[in-house]
Amino acid sequence: MRYLPQTQASRDEMLSAIGVDSVDALFKDVPKRAFVDGLVDLPNHMGELEVERQLGAYANENMGASDGPFFLGAGAYYHHIPASVDHIIQRSEFLTAYTPYQPEIAQGTLQALFEYQTFVAQLTGQDIANASLYDGASATAEAALMAMRVTKRSKVVIGNALHPDYREVLKSYVDNFEGTVLGDGGLDDLDNETACIIIQSPDFYGAPHKYEAYRNKCDEVGALLIVVVAEIVSLGLLPAPVEADIVCGEAQSIGLPMSFGGPHLGFFACREKFVRQVPGRLCGATEDADGKRSFVLTLNTREQHIRREKATSNICTNQGLCALAFTVHMALLGEDGFKRLARLNHEAACKLADTLSAVDGVEMVNDTFFNEFTMKLSKDSREVVEALVCKGIIAGLSTDDGQHLIVAATEMSRDEDMEAFAEGLTEALA
Amino acid sequence: MSADAKVVEMTQDEQTEMNRGLHYEENLLWEKKRSDHPGVDLPQPAGLKSRTGVLERGDIGLPQVSEPQVVRHFVRMSTWNYSIDHGFFPLGSCTMKHNPRLNEKLARLPGFAHIHPMQPESTVQGALKLMYELQDWLAELTGLPGVCLAPAAGAQGELAGMMTIKRAHELKGQSQRKVVLAPDSAHGTNPATAVMCGYEMRTISTKLDGRLSIESFKEALYKTCDKGSDIAGMMVTNPNTCGLFETNIVEISDLLHKAGGYFYCDGANFNALIGKIRPGDFGVDVMHLNLHKTFSTPHGGGGPGSGPICTTDELAPYIPVPTVVKEGDRYALQWADSRETTLGRMKGFVGQFGMHVRALAYMMSHGADGLKQVSEDAVLNANYILSQLKDDYYVPYDGPCMHECMITDKHQKEAGVTTLDIAKGLCEYGYHPMTVYFPLVVPGTMLIEPTETESKDSIDRFITVMKGFAADVRAGDTEKFHDFPLSTPRRRCDEVKAARNPVLRWR
Numbered sequence: 001m002r003y004l005p006q007t008q009a010s011r012d013e014m015l016s017a018i019g020v021d022s023v024d025a026l027f028k029d030v031p032k033r034a035f036v037d038g039l040v041d042l043p044n045h046m047g048e049l050e051v052e053r054q055l056g057a058y059a060n061e062n063m064g065a066s067d068g069p070f071f072l073g074a075g076a077y078y079h080h081i082p083a084s085v086d087h088i089i090q091r092s093e094f095l096t097a098y099t100p101y102q103p104e105i106a107q108g109t110l111q112a113l114f115e116y117q118t119f120v121a122q123l124t125g126q127d128i129a130n131a132s133l134y135d136g137a138s139a140t141a142e143a144a145l146m147a148m149r150v151t152k153r154s155k156v157v158i159g160n161a162l163h164p165d166y167r168e169v170l171k172s173y174v175d176n177f178e179g180t181v182l183g184d185g186g187l188d189d190l191d192n193e194t195a196c197i198i199i200q201s202p203d204f205y206g207a208p209h210k211y212e213a214y215r216n217k218c219d220e221v222g223a224l225l226i227v228v229v230a231e232i233v234s235l236g237l238l239p240a241p242v243e244a245d246i247v248c249g250e251a252q253s254i255g256l257p258m259s260f261g262g263p264h265l266g267f268f269a270c271r272e273k274f275v276r277q278v279p280g281r282l283c284g285a286t287e288d289a290d291g292k293r294s295f296v297l298t299l300n301t302r303e304q305h306i307r308r309e310k311a312t313s314n315i316c317t318n319q320g321l322c323a324l325a326f327t328v329h330m331a332l333l334g335e336d337g338f339k340r341l342a343r344l345n346h347e348a349a350c351k352l353a354d355t356l357s358a359v360d361g362v363e364m365v366n367d368t369f370f371n372e373f374t375m376k377l378s379k380d381s382r383e384v385v386e387a388l389v390c391k392g393i394i395a396g397l398s399t400d401d402g403q404h405l406i407v408a409a410t411e412m413s414r415d416e417d418m419e420a421f422a423e424g425l426t427e428a429l430a
Numbered sequence: 431m432s433a434d435a436k437v438v439e440m441t442q443d444e445q446t447e448m449n450r451g452l453h454y455e456e457n458l459l460w461e462k463k464r465s466d467h468p469g470v471d472l473p474q475p476a477g478l479k480s481r482t483g484v485l486e487r488g489d490i491g492l493p494q495v496s497e498p499q500v501v502r503h504f505v506r507m508s509t510w511n512y513s514i515d516h517g518f519f520p521l522g523s524c525t526m527k528h529n530p531r532l533n534e535k536l537a538r539l540p541g542f543a544h545i546h547p548m549q550p551e552s553t554v555q556g557a558l559k560l561m562y563e564l565q566d567w568l569a570e571l572t573g574l575p576g577v578c579l580a581p582a583a584g585a586q587g588e589l590a591g592m593m594t595i596k597r598a599h600e601l602k603g604q605s606q607r608k609v610v611l612a613p614d615s616a617h618g619t620n621p622a623t624a625v626m627c628g629y630e631m632r633t634i635s636t637k638l639d640g641r642l643s644i645e646s647f648k649e650a651l652y653k654t655c656d657k658g659s660d661i662a663g664m665m666v667t668n669p670n671t672c673g674l675f676e677t678n679i680v681e682i683s684d685l686l687h688k689a690g691g692y693f694y695c696d697g698a699n700f701n702a703l704i705g706k707i708r709p710g711d712f713g714v715d716v717m718h719l720n721l722h723k724t725f726s727t728p729h730g731g732g733g734p735g736s737g738p739i740c741t742t743d744e745l746a747p748y749i750p751v752p753t754v755v756k757e758g759d760r761y762a763l764q765w766a767d768s769r770e771t772t773l774g775r776m777k778g779f780v781g782q783f784g785m786h787v788r789a790l791a792y793m794m795s796h797g798a799d800g801l802k803q804v805s806e807d808a809v810l811n812a813n814y815i816l817s818q819l820k821d822d823y824y825v826p827y828d829g830p831c832m833h834e835c836m837i838t839d840k841h842q843k844e845a846g847v848t849t850l851d852i853a854k855g856l857c858e859y860g861y862h863p864m865t866v867y868f869p870l871v872v873p874g875t876m877l878i879e880p881t882e883t884e885s886k887d888s889i890d891r892f893i894t895v896m897k898g899f900a901a902d903v904r905a906g907d908t909e910k911f912h913d914f915p916l917s918t919p920r921r922r923c924d925e926v927k928a929a930r931n932p933v934l935r936w937r
Contacts, residue, residue: 001800003528003726005885006807014814014886018830023806026813026830027707029675034712036802040570040705045797048532055791059541061556063549072546075778082470084501086538089730092515093508096529098862099732103925104918105857108511109731112504114437115459118935122491128934132733134582137778165778172750172774176593178628208482237480239487250778259537260557261547261779262582263734275932281732285437286928289913289921292448293438298928304585304622305868309631314622317583317722321730328504331459332469334494339487343475350478368483389550397548411472 001045065258068392069417071352073372073408074204075136075163075230075250076258080411085255085328089321099281099317103296104288109320110295113283116323119330123232124247125240126269131281131297132323133266133315136230136250137166140198141173142268142279142313143246147196147224148179149277149312155194157223158183159214161203163230170198187217194221200228200249201241205365205406206372208234211243218245232267233410234370236342246270254333255325265322276302279313341411345371348409355418356407361429365404372408374399379429381405387428393421435933453919456506459493460936469497510919511731512862518884518892520815522834522865522877523617523671525701525723530795533726533788542787547779551762557783558761562754564790568719568740571793571801572700573710576746578753579738580781584698585619587718587737588665590750590776592627594716594741595663595692597748597773604690607662611650611686613642615672615869617696620665629662636871640672640827640836647682651689658689667696668709669832671869673812673877675702683713692716692745700724701808701881702833705801716741721782725789736785747771752780807882808833811889815878818893822900826872834879838872842903849874851911852899854922858915859895 011023020026027035046054065078072078089095093108100106100113113131120129133139144156156174158167158181171181182189190197197218201209211227218225227241229249241247252264270278276299284298304311333341349371357364361378377384381398384405388395396407409418440457448455480486495503512519519526537543545554565577581587592610599607610624613634621631634650637643651658664686668676676682683693695709695717701724703709709717721727721736729735741749751772752763763780766772796804809832816825816835824840839849853863853876865877880889902908915921 001796001803003530003795003883004800004803004807005883005888006810010886011807011810014810018810018813018817020813020830023810026809027675028830029677030707031677031680031712033680034707034709036706036708039798039802040708042567042570042798042801043794045800046794048795051532051791051794052536054794055536055560055787056539058556058560059536059539061559062541062545063553064540064544065546066540066544070546072548074548076546076548078544078546082497084469084497088501088504088508090534091505091508093511093513094504094731095534095728096513096515097511097731098519098521098524098526098729102512102853102857102863103923104854104915104920105512105862106510106731107919108507108509111456111458111507111510112731114935118458118460119492121935134586134734135778138582138586138776163778165775168775169777172593172776173626175774176596176627208484210484235487236490237487238482239485240490257538257543257784258546259543260545260554260783262777262782263736263784264778275934282932282934284928285933286924287438288923292920293440294920294923296923296925296928298925298932298934301929303618305618307618307622309621309625311618311622311625314585314589314619314626315583316585316619317720317729317733317735319734320732321728322734324504324731328500330492331495331500331503332497333492334465334468334470335490335492336494337468337470337472338490338492340472340475341470344472346480346482347475347478350481353481368481370482385550386552389553394546394549394553 069420070394071396071407071409071421072394074397074406075165076261077231077253077408077410078258078412079253081255082329082332084332085325088328089325094324095321100297103294107294110283112324112327114285114295116327117283119327120267120269123235124269125242126247127272128275129267129269130278131283132319133268133280134319135262135264135266137169139248139266139268140166140228141170143226143248144170144174144196145177146277146279147226150224150274151195153193153195154179156181157189157194157197159186159197159199160209161205162198162200162228163204190217190221190223192221194223196224196226198226198228200230202231202234202370202372205374206369207366208238208368208370211241215243231371233342233345236339237346238370251326255329256322263319263322265319265326277312280315280318344411348411348413349373352407352409352413352418355422356425359422359425359429371410372406374404374406376403377405377429384428388424391424393424435931436937437933454506456503458936462493462495465495467496468494469500517860518888519862520864520878520880521862522879523698525879525881527726527881528883529726529728530792533791536791537784537787555761558754560790561786562756562761564786565754567793568738571704572717572740573708574740575743576741576749577738578749579786580750580777581718581737581739582777582782583733583735584718584720584737586776587739588619588623588696589626591694591716591718591739592623593773594745594748595694596627598745599662601771607660609660610662611664613666615670615871616665617667617671617698620696624665640674642676642678642682644678644681651685658691661689661691663692663694665694665696667699669699669702672827672836673831673834674827675832679712698723699833702805704805705798706805716745721785721789726792727785727788734782734785736782748773750774750776804882811880811882811884815880815889815893819896822897834877837876839874843874845903845908847903847908847911849876851914854914855899855911857918861892
């Protein structure tokens with residue numbers, strides 16, 4: 001077995017040093033009934049080539065975004081990842097390090113996290129950011145729980161079209177905490193018992209939102225305003241949600257492949273007055289015994305390993321390497337590159353909107369958008385999606401009512417892809 | 431945190447001044463001179479009129495440097511990290527084993543990396559098949575057939591496990607069960623999770639031998655109701671956080687089940703059992719697994735993890751959605767509309783799929799024979815370390831231990847050398863320290879987990895260093911310990927200062 005360095009001779013030597021005659025003697029505390037009789041019922045070990053062949057065959061059974069025209073978004077986006085990103089995150093020193101509990105030998109990870117937190121704070125227009133959460137959905141749920149702690153209230157209001165996955169995860173977390181989630185009533189649901197209102201922008205259907213009215217109402221009733229951003233590239237073109245108390249969401253678009261839904265990157269930023277209520281890890285600057293600038297994980301007293309049942313969250317491992325990928329990609333993009341990327345995404349969506357709205361049977365639902373928008377189709381959108389799969393096109397997301405199609409364009413969308421999509425759509429709707 | 435809290439700046443000159451040999455200082459991206467060109471070349475936008483319906487964003491304040499500068503920046507920073515690829519990493523309860531690169535390669539195949547979780551199922555059959563097989567492998571290894579791969583990491587798996595228990599009680603009309611039992615040696619995530627579920631945590635004190643006794647368990651179980659009818663369940667790590675197998679686990683789980691509670695097992699220490707012992711066979715009802723521990727997916731400096739849960743048939747109806755099911759020769763995701771008893775959803779999409787690929791590749795590489803060897807070697811290595819250090823360090827609990835062993839600084843502390851000093855000494859001598867000051871039940875603990883991917887030579891060198899420290903202390907050579915580490919990129923960092931005046935970003 002290629003991953004196991006012990007030899008039979010070294011095992012025997014160690015057993016005799018311990019003073020037992022077999023390895024089973026070391027398992028003497030385990031009750032008999034818990035032992036497997038012989039081996040578990042699974043295949044025996046395989047060489048690298050065999051594993052690669054078998055799993056490679058599985059990969060080939062999938063139709064990937066790189067195989068043809070691709071217009072699906074809805075919270076996970078197909079973007080280009082510069083080669084240096086993957087090179088850096090595969091360096092052993094980053095890839096195979098642990099959570100930086102020993103700062104003297106983990107300054108690389110720590111400085112990267114400090115830079116990550118700075119990027120997220122700048123993009124969201126917030127004072128501070130944490131060192132990442134699992135994904136956009138659980139970050140939204142953690143934001144709602146934090147609002148419940150801060151306000152000591154238990155009602156959470158979904159203010160607009162929040163991603164359905166986020167909605168469901170939010171409900172699982174908040175229900176569990178004996179809170180209530182209200183949706184669809186918008187501002188009218190806000191009252192003196194409301195902990196927060198959650199506004200996604202661009203919303204699930206792709207429309208950007210303004211925050212002023214929500215801010216005013218929140219101030220009136222003492223609730224927090226949570227802004228959710230599921231496509232972080234949008235923050236290169238749309239104004240920063242500075243009105244918000246918490247901005248959270250999904251940053252997969254910068255540096256991470258879609259990977260069938262994970263690992264992605266939940267981000268979380270807020271006003272600095274809430275710093276002691278923030279869930280997850282925080283990296284802070286300090287100095288070492290020689291007075292040199294250094295970085296450490298800080299404010300640990302919020303966390304489960306110190307506070308135990310009084311912790312702000314149970315989170316421990318988060319998305320460290322994903323945050324690094326984001327940081328490297330952001331460093332490559334820089335101010336001009338990030339804003340240009342955002343503009344290219346928007347222009348791709350403008351082109352796509354023009355191309356598709358010329359098709360008979362297509363009606364634009366939102367005429368304001370960033371890189372994603374929704375169309376009403378004259379035929380069942382679920383069938384349209386399936387029909388386009390047969391032409392090698394991933395068309396977008398059909399809504400559950402079968403009437404709408406949500407489509408996204410990014411810098412990856414070429415003119416010929418859009419034309420193929422329009423052609424396919426014309427046939428499917430004819 | 432005050433608004434003027436700023437990071438101390440490092441100028442280019444200071445950076446140059448501090449470089450020595452192969453050690454390069456590196457300032458923050460924001461401290462670098464702005465380049466005209468970013469590190470990407472993107473096409474010129476056409477200049478179309480915006481259709482966002484909102485104002486266009488102005489300056490963000492991001493740094494801007496070219497690609498070679500970016501690469502050098504991060505490569506230099508990487509050299510300040512210790513990693514499993516550098517050397518022995520005996521961090522207890524964290525299972526820092528070798529991370530095979532084959533797994534990285536496979537997860538990056540375009541057919542895995544560039545698929546979207548909401549694509550039509552007909553276009554992702556290979557991905558669903560992989561998840562289905564992973565569910566099967568985990569079910570067989572744990573003896574627990576209900577598997578959900580969705581939880582994002584151990585703590586979320588733990589939460590999913592406890593929410594499964596809560597959902598089961600609710601649907602069985604047992605909502606009065608509000609108390610969860612856990613030993614005082616439990617991981618911090620356990621009580622934090624129980625509270626997130628709205629449960630009250632009741633601590634079971636462990637015996638002098640570091641294990642749960644039937645008496646103290648009964649005392650906790652029947653404390654407020656003589657039949658234990660207010661008990662929702664218990665959270666026990668087995669092997670426990672002292673590295674010991676709970677000898678009374680079968681009797682304890684029988685008592686718990688009789689009282690109507692469920693047994694949640696924290697799977698952080700599954701490396702001691704894999705391929706040899708099945709938790710489903712010692713009474714566990716639900717457990718999570720850390721794919722980033724037992725199944726070798728890289729820790730990545732703090733994630734991404736992946737924390738699937740495995741349950742008995744009885745609890746399977748309540749686990750989160752989605753799970754992967756096989757219908758004829760097709761694979762499909764099962765959602766709440768066809769399993770209404772589910773507790774709902776824990777995570778967006780289907781989970782950390784990239785980690786699923788890596789974990790399955792790991793298990794296929796080992797197979798049934800190799801996985802059994804994994805647990806046997808892991809346990810052998812830990813016991814060997816214990817046998818070699820027991821004359822130099824205080825051993826609170828006699829062996830045999832499982833995959834990790836515990837020693838403390840009791841002997842050294844009398845001479846003024848603490849566990850922290852020993853940990854920092856290991857940093858100086860080219861090791862990542864063991865887990866220190868955890869679990870909390872014994873003062874000054876050092877929890878050493880070698881894993882199976884170390885050779886005897888590697889372990890012997892570590893033992894030599896540890897014995898050397900003990901000898902130095904005995905000889906009165908203790909002063910140096912307070913100064914360790916000396917040769918690392920940074921010396922001891924002022925954590926009090928960091929917390930008193932938090933500086934969490936560049937400004």
